[in-house]
Amino acid sequence: MKIATWNINSVRLRMPLVAHFLKTAAPDILCLQETKCRDAEFPMKDFTSLGYNHVEINGQKGYHGVAVASKKPLRLIEKRDFCEKGDARHISVEAEGEGGPITLHNFYVPAGGDEPDVEINPKFAHKLSFLDEMKAWGENGAAKGRVAMVGDLNIAPLEHDVWSHKQLLKVVSHTPVEVEKLSAVFQAGKWIDAMRHFVPADEKLYTWWSYRAADWAASNRGRRLDHILVSEGLGGALKKLDVLTEARGWERPSDHVPVIIELSE
DNA sequence: ATGGTCGGAGCCCGA
Numbered sequence: 001m002k003i004a005t006w007n008i009n010s011v012r013l014r015m016p017l018v019a020h021f022l023k024t025a026a027p028d029i030l031c032l033q034e035t036k037c038r039d040a041e042f043p044m045k046d047f048t049s050l051g052y053n054h055v056e057i058n059g060q061k062g063y064h065g066v067a068v069a070s071k072k073p074l075r076l077i078e079k080r081d082f083c084e085k086g087d088a089r090h091i092s093v094e095a096e097g098e099g100g101p102i103t104l105h106n107f108y109v110p111a112g113g114d115e116p117d118v119e120i121n122p123k124f125a126h127k128l129s130f131l132d133e134m135k136a137w138g139e140n141g142a143a144k145g146r147v148a149m150v151g152d153l154n155i156a157p158l159e160h161d162v163w164s165h166k167q168l169l170k171v172v173s174h175t176p177v178e179v180e181k182l183s184a185v186f187q188a189g190k191w192i193d194a195m196r197h198f199v200p201a202d203e204k205l206y207t208w209w210s211y212r213a214a215d216w217a218a219s220n221r222g223r224r225l226d227h228i229l230v231s232e233g234l235g236g237a238l239k240k241l242d243v244l245t246e247a248r249g250w251e252r253p254s255d256h257v258p259v260i261i262e263l264s265e
Numbered sequence: 266a267t268g269g270t271c272g273g274a275g276c277c278c279g280a
Binding site for chain 2: 009010013034036037061062063111113114123154210211212213214252255
């Protein structure tokens, strides 16, 4: 079973890229973040015409928004309102794996603004609160059984998840306080970092490159903001990882690229 | 060299 996650930065604008991706990579399930449209505006027919007949969405006007599209049936579990702000940042579904049902959580964690200081930046405070709530959610059994958690977590936790550890220590996405809170989330659910299961921690690994670089590939100042975590119950099923870096070079690209995990069950 | 670019909404905000 192939599960993909991709921050699409407007699903309506980039539906041609999504279609190309679904035709060529052919994941069983695609999790999207930053769909940026209300549920009624979601391009449902484009997905069904590509054979992805089962789509669950949690959208809102203009901002955020997550969706899960699948070839096989999904059962909607929940659209959880972390931090109770009414943001569309989570959706969970049950999917049919070869070894039994899999629970799948799709997250879009707040980016957190520019200043890594909760006193002056409420967006950063929101990000940290969101992570605290994810930790409690994991402690309360979210990772029990066969569970995967994917999405744009907006944090690059390891030194080699960013192009320069030293230069990014005070940049939101790689500050020690965020990294510690994300580590606490991972520990609370005993989540396994599926990407780093395949790529050693001392190797650079990115999923996002800023739009602001004149030449994203030449400067290669990336960050690993997108993640796939699996519960202990799925740890033995990890089969293959693919980070589709080339998608950053597509025409009118998202600033994030798809990450695909293959599970043997 | 402390900027640079996107998307959506609606002439700025969030990333």
